[in-house]
Amino acid sequence: MKGFGEKNQLKKIKTPKNAEILDSDQLIKKAFTLQAQGRTLEAAKHYAYLIKHGIKDYRVFSNYGIFLNEIGKHKEAELELKKAISLNPKYANAYYNLAVLFIGQGNLGKAELELKKAIKLKSDFAIAYYNLGFILKDLGRLKEADSYNQKAVEIDPHLTDAYLSLSTMYSGDKTPKWHNQLFSESLIKNKNNRELINIFFARSNIFHREGKYQESAENLINANNIKLRLNKSEANLLINKTKKLKISSDNYERKNKAFGNYPMSIFIVGLPRCGSTLVESIISLNSHVRDLGEVNIFEKSYREYKESEKKTDLSEIYWKKLEITKNKRSTTNKWLFNYQYAGIIAQAIPNAKIIHCYRNPLDNILSMYRAHFATGNNFSSSLVDSVAVYSDQEEIMKIYKKEFKNHIYELNYDKLVTHPSEEIKSLILWLGWKWNDLYLSPHLNNRKVSTRSNVEVRSPITTKSLGGWKNYKEMLRPAMEIITQKDQYKDLKY
Numbered sequence: 361m362k363g364f365g366e367k368n369q370l371k372k373i374k375t376p377k378n379a380e381i382l383d384s385d386q387l388i389k390k391a392f393t394l395q396a397q398g399r400t401l402e403a404a405k406h407y408a409y410l411i412k413h414g415i416k417d418y419r420v421f422s423n424y425g426i427f428l429n430e431i432g433k434h435k436e437a438e439l440e441l442k443k444a445i446s447l448n449p450k451y452a453n454a455y456y457n458l459a460v461l462f463i464g465q466g467n468l469g470k471a472e473l474e475l476k477k478a479i480k481l482k483s484d485f486a487i488a489y490y491n492l493g494f495i496l497k498d499l500g501r502l503k504e505a506d507s508y509n510q511k512a513v514e515i516d517p518h519l520t521d522a523y524l525s526l527s528t529m530y531s532g533d534k535t536p537k538w539h540n541q542l543f544s545e546s547l548i549k550n551k552n553n554r555e556l557i558n559i560f561f562a563r564s565n566i567f568h569r570e571g572k573y574q575e576s577a578e579n580l581i582n583a584n585n586i587k588l589r590l591n592k593s594e595a596n597l598l599i600n601k602t603k604k605l606k607i608s609s610d611n612y613e614r615k616n617k618a619f620g621n622y623p624m625s626i627f628i629v630g631l632p633r634c635g636s637t638l639v640e641s642i643i644s645l646n647s648h649v650r651d652l653g654e655v656n657i658f659e660k661s662y663r664e665y666k667e668s669e670k671k672t673d674l675s676e677i678y679w680k681k682l683e684i685t686k687n688k689r690s691t692t693n694k695w696l697f698n699y700q701y702a703g704i705i706a707q708a709i710p711n712a713k714i715i716h717c718y719r720n721p722l723d724n725i726l727s728m729y730r731a732h733f734a735t736g737n738n739f740s741s742s743l744v745d746s747v748a749v750y751s752d753q754e755e756i757m758k759i760y761k762k763e764f765k766n767h768i769y770e771l772n773y774d775k776l777v778t779h780p781s782e783e784i785k786s787l788i789l790w791l792g793w794k795w796n797d798l799y800l801s802p803h804l805n806n807r808k809v810s811t812r813s814n815v816e817v818r819s820p821i822t823t824k825s826l827g828g829w830k831n832y833k834e835m836l837r838p839a840m841e842i843i844t845q846k847d848q849y850k851d852l853k854y
Contacts, residue, residue, distance in 0.1 A: 384415055391420070400427055411440075418447035422454040429461045437461055452482035459491065466653075468495045486516035493525060502529055513538045518547065520558035524732070527565035539566065553590055557583050561732040568730070577835040580729060584741035591738045595745035599752045602700045606756065609703025613670070622679070624690040624791070625709050627658070629699035630717035631753055632737055633727035635773030638821070639717055640694050641802035642784055646793060650689040657681050658698055658705065674708040699753050699760075706764035713791060714764075716757050719773035721750050722829035722852055725839050743839040750843075780821045 391406035407424035410417070425440035438461060444454040459474035475492040479485055493508035506529050512522040523542050530539075541547060542562055551559065560583035567576035626643060628636045644651040661678040668677075682691060698705065698714075705712050718724070725747065728740035739745040761768045769790050776783045784799050802821070829836055829852075843849050 384410070384417070388415070388417060388420060391423070395423060400430070403427070416447055418444040418451050418454065420444075421447065422451065422457055425454075425461075426457050429457075429464065434461060434465060450481055452478040452485055452488070455481070456485065456488050456491075459488075463491065463495060468499055471495055472499075484515050486512045486519050486522075489515065490519060490522045490525065493522070497525065497529070505529065510536065510538060513541065517541055518551075518555075520547075520551070520555040520562070523547075523562040524558040524565075527562035530566060530569055542566065553586050557586050557732065560586075561730075564730065573831040574834075577832055581835065583732065584729060587732075587738070587741040591741075593739040593742045593745040595739040595742070595748050598697075598700075598739065598749055602752050602756050605700045606703065606759070609701075609707070609760075612704055612707050614707045622675075622710055625678075625712045626690065626692045626791070627698050627702075627705055627712065627714045628692060628694045628696070628717060629702060629714060629757075630696050631724060631728065631750060632696060632733065632740065633731055634696070634717040634719050634724055635771070635776060636694055636696060636717045638773075638776070638802060639715060639771060639787075640692050642787070642799055643692050643791075645796070645798050645802065646690075648689055650691045652682070652691050652693045654694050654696070656695045658693065658695065658701055662701065662704065674704075675710060678709060699757055702757065702760040702768065703763060706760070706767040712767055714760075714768045715771055715787070716761070716768055717771050717773060718754070718757075720826070720829070720852075721747070721754075721843050721849060722836060722839065723774075723825065723827065725750060725843075726829045726832055726836060727825070743836060744842065747839045747842045751846075774826055777821050777823045777826065 387406060387410060391403045391410070394400075394406065395403035404424060404427040407420050407427065410420050411424065421440045421444035425437045425444065428434075428437035428440060438458065441454055441458045441461065444451060445458070448454070455474045455478040459471040459478065462468070462471035462474065472492065472495055475488050475495075478488045479492070482488070489508045489512035493505040493512065496502075496505035496508065506526065509522045509526045509529075512519050513526070516522075523538065526536075526538055527542070530536075542559070543566075548556065548559055560579040564576045564579035564583065567573070567579065626649075628639055628643075630636055640651060640653075643649055658678060661674060661681055664677050665672060665674040699716065702714050702716075705714060725743060728737065728746055729743060731737075731740065733740065739749050757768070761770065769787065771783070771787065781800060785795065788795055788799055800821075833840070840852065844852050
């Protein structure tokens with residue numbers, strides 16, 4: 361467990377649960393043991409008790425800060441972690457834990473600084489090197505990211521997260537040292553399920569780059585089967601939710617309230633890996649647009665709206681969360697599953713623009729199957745369930761486009777990358793913006809990208825992913841047998 365440090369001097373205090381007298385070292389050791397056993401709440405009670413009784417042990421403050429961050433008390437967590445640093449400025453783990461907090465808040469600049477401090481103090485801090493590479497990849501600094509991840513596996517040859525990250529940046533031009541380590545028999549021994557998933561996805565990425573699609577498919581199947589055993593697909597829940605929200609859209613009571621000249625609210629919707637990150641990079645090249653990324657703000661706003669018994673206007677709740685009254689820039693919201701709320705958005709948010717991104721279904725399903733999302737999207741590990749969810753979003757968006765055609769723009773990813781100039785100009789015209797040739801170079805956008813597309817989006821627009829499903833026909837057979845039953849996809853033959 362990270363963050364233990366040196367033993368502190370003795371001091372007699374009582375335990376939180378009884379009147380038994382223990383010295384501070386014994387109680388601190390007990391708290392550490394509880395945390396190592398995964399009994400974090402009990403450990404946190406001990407940390408809080410120790411702090412309350414004046415113990416000035418930097419390890420206690422650091423570990424308590426970790427707990428506070430995990431339960432969402434970020435301000436309190438930051439204070440505890442900074443206290444740990446003030447007590448021991450040479451304690452590398454506290455800087456690392458503070459960086460983790462900043463990463464969670466999306467403040468990658470601050471996280472970078474704290475990680476570099478941690479590494480300076482602890483040169484063999486493998487996980488810190490990996491996390492530094494992780495955020496630099498999101499920031500588009502790919503060479504630096506690659507270098508830090510390589511350093512991570514040099515220090516810890518069994519750090520599977522770093523192999524996975526490196527595999528997404530692998531160009532195939534040269535064979536780096538870590539390539540052989542990734543495929544060694546020793547790497548796969550005594551690994552837990554999460555680590556095995558990382559290894560199989562990383563190996564698949566390498567095989568894919570090398571054009572060895574059968575070997576890539578074998579590793580993808582292994583990885584996704586483990587994922588499904590750990591986390592069941594939520595496909596049925598998603599489909600039922602779509603149906604319920606359609607009813608809510610039909611029953612939504614539109615209020616004729618004047619909101620003045622509020623800015624444009626752009627919602628980019630679809631399925632993961634549909635080209636939405638590229639679209640957001642294009643749009644956010646407009647200096648008057650605030651890029652929100654993948655934030656589930658609208659759903660939270662809708663829940664608050666329902667809890668208020670519809671007394672507060674939904675748009676006001678949403679704009680308040682965006683702090684729209686302070687900054688009237690247009691916004692892009694790329695929470696993709698907002699396609700389920702498209703009907704409500706079109707009615708509730710003045711000046712709302714909904715961009716529905718879609719692509720060849722088999723390319724989309726393959727890309728999701730290859731993605732290894734950090735959280736959520738469990739359905740993507742099942743090819744059959746991916747077809748069901750793809751069809752669900754396709755059908756509901758057809759309905760909403762008929763009902764709210766002035767609010768919804770169809771954006772075909774395949775056409776976008778094949779004829780970028782024509783398609784991007786059409787999009788910008790629909791948004792009502794003045795044309796700028798910069799829109800044709802989204803790879804020059806230096807914005808933070810924390811999606812699975814954080815590497816691809818740094819390259820010029822390309823068609824190389826089109827038709828990729830043809831390399832995985834045998835693996836995709838379960839999906840193909842279902843999708844080709846639809847008339848518009850009957851030509852996608854095995």
